[in-house]
Structures are given as C-alpha cells and as structure tokens.
Amino acid sequence: MNVEDLFVPALLVAFPLIAAICLNFIHGRDRAVKGFAILCIIIVLLLPWITQYGVYLFGGHPYVDNLEGTNIMLSKLNLAIVYNYGVIQKLFIALMALLASAAIVIHFLEKTSGVYAAMIMLGIASASAVIMADDVFNIFVFLEILTISQAALVIAVGSVRAYKTALKYLILGGVAGSSILLGIAILLGKYGMLNVSDLHRVISLEAETGISQALIVACALIFLGWLFESGMVPFHIIKSDVYSKARPSVAAFMQTQTKFILVALWVIILRLFYGIPTFHALVLGVAILSMVFGVIMALKQTEFTRLLAYVAVAQAGLVGVGLGIATRASVSASIFHAINDAMAMAILFLSASVVLQITNTMNMRKTGGLLWKTGLVPLWSMLGIFAVSGMPPFNTYQSEFRIIYAASEAGYPELTVLIILTSIATFVALMKGFYSLYLKEGQNYLKEEEMAKATYSERAEYLMIVLLAICIGVGFFPQSVLQHVQEFVISLGVI
Amino acid sequence: MNFDALFQPLCFLTAALLVVIGLYAVIFMDNLLKKIIGVTLISDGVNLVLITSGFNKIVAIISPDMFEDGVTSATFEGLQEFPEFATQAAFPLPSALVLTSIVISVSIFAIMLALAIRLYQHYGSMSCSTIFKEVEE
Numbered sequence: 001m002n003v004e005d006l007f008v009p010a011l012l013v014a015f016p017l018i019a020a021i022c023l024n025f026i027h028g029r030d031r032a033v034k035g036f037a038i039l040c041i042i043i044v045l046l047l048p049w050i051t052q053y054g055v056y057l058f059g060g061h062p063y064v065d066n067l068e069g070t071n072i073m074l075s076k077l078n079l080a081i082v083y084n085y086g087v088i089q090k091l092f093i094a095l096m097a098l099l100a101s102a103a104i105v106i107h108f109l110e111k112t113s114g115v116y117a118a119m120i121m122l123g124i125a126s127a128s129a130v131i132m133a134d135d136v137f138n139i140f141v142f143l144e145i146l147t148i149s150q151a152a153l154v155i156a157v158g159s160v161r162a163y164k165t166a167l168k169y170l171i172l173g174g175v176a177g178s179s180i181l182l183g184i185a186i187l188l189g190k191y192g193m194l195n196v197s198d199l200h201r202v203i204s205l206e207a208e209t210g211i212s213q214a215l216i217v218a219c220a221l222i223f224l225g226w227l228f229e230s231g232m233v234p235f236h237i238i239k240s241d242v243y244s245k246a247r248p249s250v251a252a253f254m255q256t257q258t259k260f261i262l263v264a265l266w267v268i269i270l271r272l273f274y275g276i277p278t279f280h281a282l283v284l285g286v287a288i289l290s291m292v293f294g295v296i297m298a299l300k301q302t303e304f305t306r307l308l309a310y311v312a313v314a315q316a317g318l319v320g321v322g323l324g325i326a327t328r329a330s331v332s333a334s335i336f337h338a339i340n341d342a343m344a345m346a347i348l349f350l351s352a353s354v355v356l357q358i359t360n361t362m363n364m365r366k367t368g369g370l371l372w373k374t375g376l377v378p379l380w381s382m383l384g385i386f387a388v389s390g391m392p393p394f395n396t397y398q399s400e401f402r403i404i405y406a407a408s409e410a411g412y413p414e415l416t417v418l419i420i421l422t423s424i425a426t427f428v429a430l431m432k433g434f435y436s437l438y439l440k441e442g443q444n445y446l447k448e449e450e451m452a453k454a455t456y457s458e459r460a461e462y463l464m465i466v467l468l469a470i471c472i473g474v475g476f477f478p479q480s481v482l483q484h485v486q487e488f489v490i491s492l493g494v495i
Numbered sequence: 496m497n498f499d500a501l502f503q504p505l506c507f508l509t510a511a512l513l514v515v516i517g518l519y520a521v522i523f524m525d526n527l528l529k530k531i532i533g534v535t536l537i538s539d540g541v542n543l544v545l546i547t548s549g550f551n552k553i554v555a556i557i558s559p560d561m562f563e564d565g566v567t568s569a570t571f572e573g574l575q576e577f578p579e580f581a582t583q584a585a586f587p588l589p590s591a592l593v594l595t596s597i598v599i600s601v602s603i604f605a606i607m608l609a610l611a612i613r614l615y616q617h618y619g620s621m622s623c624s625t626i627f628k629e630v631e632e
Contacts, residue, residue, distance in 0.1 A: 137592055137595075140596075141595055141599065144599045144603070145599070147603070148602060148603060148606065151606060152606070155606075155610070160613075160614070160617050163610050163613050163614055164614065164626065164627065166606075166610055167527075167607060167610040167611065167614065170534075170603055170606060170607050170610070171521065171530060171531070171534055171607065173603070174534035174535075174537070174538060174600075174603055174607075175518075175521060175534060175537060177538075177599075177603075178514075178534075178537045178538050178540075178541045181538075181541045181542075181545070181596060182514075182541045182544060184592075185541065185544045185545040185548060185589075188545070188548060188588065188589065188592075189544075189548035192586075194588070
C-alpha cells in the first residue's frame with residue numbers, strides 16, 4: 001500500500017473534527033492548547049495539497065447489485081457518503097485553511113482557549129464537507145454544524161451584543177435548517193435516494209415529461225436554506241451582524257466560508273433543480289437585491305467592521321449574479337470571483353483586526369489619525385480596497401470584468417451598469433472607512449501616553465502581504481485559476 | 496374504518512401543525528423561551544415528516560437504472576418477493592436520518608438555552624422587546 005493512498009478526501013473532514021474534539025478535552029491547559037492548535041493548523045494547511053484527487057466513498061462501499069449469500073436486494077446506488085475532490089475543492093479548502101490559521105494565530109498570544117480553536121477546526125471540517133459532499137443529507141448535517149461553529153465563534157467575543165447576535169443567528173439557522181431538511185424529506189419520499197448524482201439522473205429523466213409540484217416545493221425549501229447560508233436577502237442583515245460582532249480575523253474566515261458555501265450549495269441545487277424554469281431568475285433576483293442592499297447599507301454604516309460586513313454581503317450578491325445568469329462564462333467568472341473576493345475581503349478584515357487592537361473600537365466617529373501609527377498597514381489596506389473594488393492589476397478586476405462581459409453577452413446590458421455602479425459605491429464606502437480610520441484628525445485616545453506604546457499583531461500584517469501577493473499574482477496570471485474553474489463548470493454538465 | 500390507512504395522513508397533518516405552531520411562536524411570540532421552543536417544534540415537525548415517509552412500506556430504495564425502466568418508488572415491487580418482510584419492515588433510511596437530525600437539534604437547543612440564560616441574567620427578562628430594544632450604534 002502506498003503512503004499517498006492514505007491521504008483520502010475524507011481526511012480533510014475527519015482530521016479537523018478529531019482535532020476539535022481533542023482541543024475541547026485539553027481546554028484550560030494553555031501550553032498544551034497552543035502547541036496542539038499550532039500542530040493541527042499546520043496539518044490542516046498541508047492536507048489540501050497532499051490529498052489525492054478523485055471520488056471517495058466514505059466507508060469504502062462500492063456499487064453493489066445483490067448482497068451475496070442473502071435474499072436482500074441492494075440496488076446500484078451510491079450507498080456510502082460520497083466526497084468529490086478536485087482542483088476547485090482544493091482551492092476552496094486551502095484558502096479556508098489559510099484564513100483559519102490567521103484566526104487562530106493572530107489572537108494566539110492574547111488569550112488561549114481550547115474551545116475557540118476547536119470551533120475554528122469545526123468550521124473547517126463542516127465547510128470542507130459541504131464543499132466536497134455529493135449527498136444531500138450529509139450536506140444538511142454539516143451545514144448545521146457550520147451554523148453552530150459560527151455562532152460559537154461570535155459567542156467567543158464574550159459581550160452581550162455578541163450573545164444576542166448568536167442567538168438570533170441560531171434561531172434563524174434552526175428554521176433554515178429545518179427548511180432544508182423538509183426539502184430533503186420530500187426528495188427522499190419521492191425518489192427514495194439521497195445521493196446528488198443519482199437524484200440528478202432520476203430528476204433529469206422525470207423532467208422530460210414535466211416538473212412535478214413536489215419537486216418545486218423541495219426546490220423552494222432548499223432554496224430558502226441556501227439564502228440563509230449564503231447571506232442573501234432577506235438574511236443579509238443577520239449575516240452582516242454575525243461578521244461585525246465576531247473578531248475581525250474570525251470574520252475574514254467566516255466570509256470565506258460563506259462565499260464557498262454559496263457556490264457549493266448552488267452547484268447542488270443547480271444539479272437537482274435546473275429544469276425548473278424560474279430557478280435561475282429567482283437566483284438572479286435575490287443576488288441583485290443582495291448586491292444593491294449590501295452596498296447601500298455599507299454606505300450608511302458608522303462602524304468599520306459592519307461596513308466591511310455589508311460589503312462582503314454585496315460581493316456575495318455579485319457572485320450570485322454571475323450564478324443567476326447561468327451561462328458557462330458567467331458561472332466560471334462567478335466562481336473565480338468567489339475565490340478572489342474571499343482573499344481581497346480578508347485583507348480588509350485583517351486590517352480591521354490591527355486597528356481594533358490599537359483603538360479597542362470600530363466606531364468610525366471615534367477613530368482617526370492612525371496613518372503614522374500602524375506602520376505600513378494603511379498602505380496594505382488601501383491596496384486591499386483597490387482589490388475589493390475590482391481595480392487592475394488585482395485578481396478581482398479579472399473576475400468582475402468577466403462577470404460584466406458575461407452579463408453583456410447573455411443579454412443583460414442593464415446589469416453591467418448596475419455591477420459597475422456597485423463597484424464604484426463599494427469603493428466610496430471603503431474609502432469613507434479608510435478616511436475615518438487613518439486620515440481623519442486624531443481623537444482623544446491618540447493623545448494618551450499609552451498610545452505611543454500601542455502594539456498590534458505583526459502576524460496579521462504578514463498575512464495581509466501574503467494575500468496581496470496572491471491577489472496580484474492571480475491578477476497577472478488569471479488563467480492559472482480560471483482554467484480549472486472552467487473545467488469544473490463544464491464537468492457539471494448542466495450549463 | 497381502516498385506521499392503518501389514516502395513520503400516515505394523520506402523521507403528516509400533525510407534522511404540519513407542529514411546523515405552523517413553531518413558526519407562529521418564532522414570528523409572533525415575545526417570550527424568548529417560547530421562540531426557542533418554536534424552533535424545536537419546527538424541527539420536530541420536519542422529523543415527523545421524515546419518519547412518516549419511512550413508514551410508507553411501498554417507498555423503497557430504487558436505483559437510477561430502474562427508474563429509467565419506468566420504475567418509481569410508488570411502483571417498485573422488488574420487495575413483494577418477500578411479502579412478510581415487506582409487510583413488517585419500514586424504510587430504514589429516514590430513521591437513521593432522524594436520529595442524526597435529533598442530535599443536531601438538541602445541540603442547537605442547548606446553545607440557544609445557554610444564551611437565553613445569559614441574556615436573562617443581564618436583562619432580568621425573557622421578553623424580546625426588552626432584550627432587543629436597544630438601538631445599536
């Protein structure tokens with residue numbers, strides 16, 4: 001047996017889960033938690049790169065016709081939990097692992113908590129499972145775990161406001177989760193199977209004679225769950241609330257999870273319900289609303305993390321727009337944009353993390369005058385703003401340009417205008433934040449003597465530089481990523 | 496009156512009632528604890544739908560290949576070769592799913608209750624209009 005055969009996709013889920021359980025057990029022992037968390041995060045960073053590509057049947061069950069030696073009939077179903085692992089899944093999981101490492105390492109010297117690190121690990125495991133899984137119930141289970149881990153990371157802040165946000169998130173998450181489960185129950189009752197590939201084949205055959213009402217109801221219920229998980233309208237407020245109440249470095253990780261879950265769940269929904277005529281229009285509608293509401297809300301915010309949270313929602317809306325147009329070019333551009341924007345937004349959230357360490361507030365009425373107090377962080381922040389706004393030579397320029405071009409080609413010229421306006425409004429909102437943090441006259445706290453001694457985590461700055469380098473690198477060589485995205489979209493076989 | 500024939504529709508009706516009562520509690524009730532109970536009622540209703548679909552004996556695992564031959568879950572007769580088994584056995588998959596779903600619901604319920612206790616300690620009230628009335632800056 002070869003050593004590389006051991007690195008199966010299931011390990012990407014199993015290892016963080018086991019790590020989370022172990023971290024819970026050693027909670028309270030500071031040195032042990034630190035050492036073990038660092039070890040885990042190194043392994044989590046390495047795993048996506050050494051895991052073998054392919055389809056993995058969790059439990060190793062192959063297709064079977066009959067159970068030998070018995071009269072029990074088993075049909076040719078994917079009876080095991082199936083994970084698909086390709087280049088796109090690798091990119092998603094590797095990027096998530098990178099930002100998860102930031103969430104752990106940046107706050108590592110401040111306060112050590114086994115539970116906090118465990119929730120980060122749980123977040124990686126659940127998001128990885130949703131990205132790879134080909135089974136609707138498995139996806140439901142890990143979406144619920146993801147909701148719990150995100151709520152727990154908000155609770156970790158320890159303020160009453162964070163508790164309120166976490167409770168609201170859990171209540172809505174409970175309703176959205178039940179909605180997904182009801183959709184799955186309808187699919188199971190009607191078709192007797194849960195595997196997405198099997199369901200896709202069966203539903204495609206059925207669609208030739210017409211779409212059943214049960215399928216439409218199942219689609220509507222699962223679609224509601226997708227809206228919640230991806231932070232689309234009407235769940236954009238709670239999602240931005242969660243981002244803004246969490247620590248900024250954790251928010252960077254969370255917004256990455258959300259964007260990748262948005263894409264992964266949409267792919268599942270598309271494969272199941274692509275025959276429903278209004279499906280694409282519905283996706284496009286909510287995506288446009290999310291994009292517009294997100295950027296309008298960002299413009300009126302007075303708290304920097306909340307501003308970033310709404311920009312993240314608007315950018316998720318932009319990803320949704322490309323998915324809603326549903327041509328090969330637009331979907332490729334959208335998935336490309338999800339990867340690019342996750343990196344660009346992370347730069348800004350990390351800059352917010354640095355500012356928060358110095359000012360202890362994100363209220364833009366109270367901040368200011370940090371331009372010469374935070375080394376080169378303002379420069380990286382400004383470059384991050386350019387990246388999020390889709391300016392050349394950054395990677396988001398490449399993806400936004402392609403979304404606009406695809407929208408124009410697909411016969412939505414008015415949409416191209418809207419996307420350009422959104423980009424301009426995003427830039428204005430972010431510049432307002434930049435001015436309030438760095439350029440505005442210094443406020444009272446800057447006059448205190450302690451201010452001169454104020455320090456911030458240089459680890460956050462290093463990570464910003466790494467992300468900026470990747471953004472610029474991908475901006476110059478977009479085909480290095482886009483080529484794999486295009487192959488992935490073609491492999492879906494429904495666009 | 497054949498009670499067996501009515502059992503499944505009655506279960507679906509109960510599930511629908513649970514979901515509607517749960518939604519009512521989540522949307523309209525002011526007490527935080529009632530909202531949390533509402534969420535669990537919705538979850539229980541959905542679990543009941545799943546388990547009831549498993550009670551349907553003619554629902555069975557079919558393969559896409561069989562589906563191509565015109566076989567649907569409603570017309571699948573593979574189990575009729577084993578009449579005794581077919582009359583006694585329920586579709587086992589939903590039971591396994593519901594078990595998992597219950598575990599998840601309990602986890603979420605526990606966290607929600609813990610948060611409700613913390614908020615009660617801070618505000619001295621379970622009223623949502625009291626807890627969530629503060630205008631956030």
